[in-house]
Amino acid sequence: MSADTAAAQATVDRTAPGVATGAWRAFLLQMALYKHVWHGTVFTSVLLPILYMISVGIGVGSYIDPASTGGLDYAAFIAPGLVCSVAVMMLGNDMVFPVFGGYQDWGGHYLAQRATPLGPLDILNGHLAYAVIFRPFTNCTIVAIVLAFFGVYTSWWAALAIVAAALVSAALAPWLHFWASSIKNDANLNMIFRFAVMPISLFSGVFFPAETMPGFLQPLVWISPLWHGTELARAATADVAPALPPVAHIAYLAALAVAGWFAARRVVQRRLNF
Amino acid sequence: MPDDNEMLVRASDLRKSYGDHEAVRGVDFEIRRGEAFGFLGANGAGKSTTMRMIGCVSQPTAGTLEVFGRDPLTEGAAIRARLGVVPQDNTLDGMLTVFENLVVYARYFGIKKRDARVKAAELLDFVQLTARAKDQVNELSGGMQRRLAIARSLINDPDLVILDEPTTGLDPQARHLVWERLFQLKHRGVSILLTTHYMDEAEQLCDRLVVMDEGRIIAAGSPRELIDTHVTKEVVELRFGAAHTAELAELALTLTGVGAQIEPLPDKILVYTDDADDTGAALEAREITPTSTLARRATLEDVFLRLTGRALVEDEA
Numbered sequence: 001m002s003a004d005t006a007a008a009q010a011t012v013d014r015t016a017p018g019v020a021t022g023a024w025r026a027f028l029l030q031m032a033l034y035k036h037v038w039h040g041t042v043f044t045s046v047l048l049p050i051l052y053m054i055s056v057g058i059g060v061g062s063y064i065d066p067a068s069t070g071g072l073d074y075a076a077f078i079a080p081g082l083v084c085s086v087a088v089m090m091l092g093n094d095m096v097f098p099v100f101g102g103y104q105d106w107g108g109h110y111l112a113q114r115a116t117p118l119g120p121l122d123i124l125n126g127h128l129a130y131a132v133i134f135r136p137f138t139n140c141t142i143v144a145i146v147l148a149f150f151g152v153y154t155s156w157w158a159a160l161a162i163v164a165a166a167l168v169s170a171a172l173a174p175w176l177h178f179w180a181s182s183i184k185n186d187a188n189l190n191m192i193f194r195f196a197v198m199p200i201s202l203f204s205g206v207f208f209p210a211e212t213m214p215g216f217l218q219p220l221v222w223i224s225p226l227w228h229g230t231e232l233a234r235a236a237t238a239d240v241a242p243a244l245p246p247v248a249h250i251a252y253l254a255a256l257a258v259a260g261w262f263a264a265r266r267v268v269q270r271r272l273n274f
Numbered sequence: 275m276p277d278d279n280e281m282l283v284r285a286s287d288l289r290k291s292y293g294d295h296e297a298v299r300g301v302d303f304e305i306r307r308g309e310a311f312g313f314l315g316a317n318g319a320g321k322s323t324t325m326r327m328i329g330c331v332s333q334p335t336a337g338t339l340e341v342f343g344r345d346p347l348t349e350g351a352a353i354r355a356r357l358g359v360v361p362q363d364n365t366l367d368g369m370l371t372v373f374e375n376l377v378v379y380a381r382y383f384g385i386k387k388r389d390a391r392v393k394a395a396e397l398l399d400f401v402q403l404t405a406r407a408k409d410q411v412n413e414l415s416g417g418m419q420r421r422l423a424i425a426r427s428l429i430n431d432p433d434l435v436i437l438d439e440p441t442t443g444l445d446p447q448a449r450h451l452v453w454e455r456l457f458q459l460k461h462r463g464v465s466i467l468l469t470t471h472y473m474d475e476a477e478q479l480c481d482r483l484v485v486m487d488e489g490r491i492i493a494a495g496s497p498r499e500l501i502d503t504h505v506t507k508e509v510v511e512l513r514f515g516a517a518h519t520a521e522l523a524e525l526a527l528t529l530t531g532v533g534a535q536i537e538p539l540p541d542k543i544l545v546y547t548d549d550a551d552d553t554g555a556a557l558e559a560r561e562i563t564p565t566s567t568l569a570r571r572a573t574l575e576d577v578f579l580r581l582t583g584r585a586l587v588e589d590e591a
Contacts, residue, residue, distance in 0.1 A: 011384070011385050011386055011389045012355065012383050012384065012385055012430045012431060013355065013383060013384030013385075014352060014355045014356060015351075015352055015355065016349070016350075016351030016352050016355075017351065017384065021384070025381055025382050025384065026382070028378060028381045028382075029367070029378050032367075032370055032374050032377075032378045033367070033369055033370065036369055036370070105363040106363070106368075108363075108365050109365070109367050111361065111363075111365045112361075112365035112366070112367070112379070113382060114331050115329060115331065115354065115357075115359035115361065115365075116354055116355075116379070116382035116383060116430075117351040117352070117354050117355040117382065117383060117384075118351075118382050119350070119351055272331070273331065273332065273333065274326050274331055274332040
């Protein structure tokens, strides 16, 4: 190239990026995109929790006997689950259409990244880092702060609810990535909302104790990552004992995350090696 | 100083299969630093598949391939760090602005943000899109998007720029603007590898090219060499009103001897000849009066037609 481009030339990395570097570079695309949509997330992170707390937490809560929620004020009962629910809701935005579109001829960002030193794994890890680390630790933190104004926490340990939300994201995000990477027809994309995101949100003990559900639905509760996350988050915000020892909840979410990552890796490598 | 004789790409008996379908059936070629090298062929000839293997996103099924002297199988990322790629579909991010598309892409190559912004501004200037820097990509015309994709491919000062069908789908004016930028690149000494099914594009841009058909290379050389080797200097196109394939084939039989070879097409007859005037005189002598006659110099299109036509005849035999 001409001499006037020599300055930039010196800074090009001509080697294969390591795992962390590759993921970081791929992640930067999501950050560039986030700059264009961050104002939309204000609704999810600020207004939505306020509306829920006023209408459900306080409104519906005034009809609910605290004895049925383990002695907790109803608003305090639903608050930790809301933090985790927002994480699930965000995944519905971040890990379905943006993943599916990544492979498409019309502006597929994964295809663009693939032509650079980034490999399929960097591309997967970069997108997951955004969904599993950046989004929960920013947006769920905002949710948690907003909820604090409703006086629903017993101590600063409540901050761990954000970690619980991130764990829920980690357990679900790779599976959504796997799904959105696997399907070829966008008409099937909405199935994930009907058969996964929606039931997970409803049957995970966010708005009522999961043990009050009929016995035949209990297995659905146990497999739901949101239930495990909500149990952990409630232990953090309301200092109540979770259904299982915390380590068991964490182990389940971690196992789901690892298995999902391997499943997603397999399909991403297949889609991005031609 | 880079060595002008340095081989950037070397392929030997390169093959790629998808299941039972063999898309590339053993091709050999070499691309040298500083040249503009083309893959010419119809859709489905195996051009894009070969490009993907060179671009290290597709693993060869058999044969050997070296890019910058390295093995794509084990050093794909390091090779891609030195390539610039303009995919047929652009793969620009429609949600981002023109400027952001370049900066984000630069970051994939480990270019620092500040340098990326300087480089992006410089490249937008090169492709004449500075005024559109803040616009979203979706607002750009097809030609502008292609120019942006070309700018993006240069962000890492590549040793080789790969363009897959760079002007397919563009209107004539936009095509010429893209060609003009590619000429500029050539002038700067950037090595270019392109696929095209436009013969005029190959003729204008490529120093050397290979003609691909059904996964094989059927001819190689400079555009001039290919024309000199495979067709006559001139071509006379004869049209006979609304006459179609069968009638033209019959008419062609009456033309034997007026040129070196007669090629009936669905809408016209081509007479390959070294002297169009002699052919005109011969036609007059036989009292053959086409509704229109056009004498022109032979092009790569004629080479392609003759080569693929002959291949088909051989297959049938």
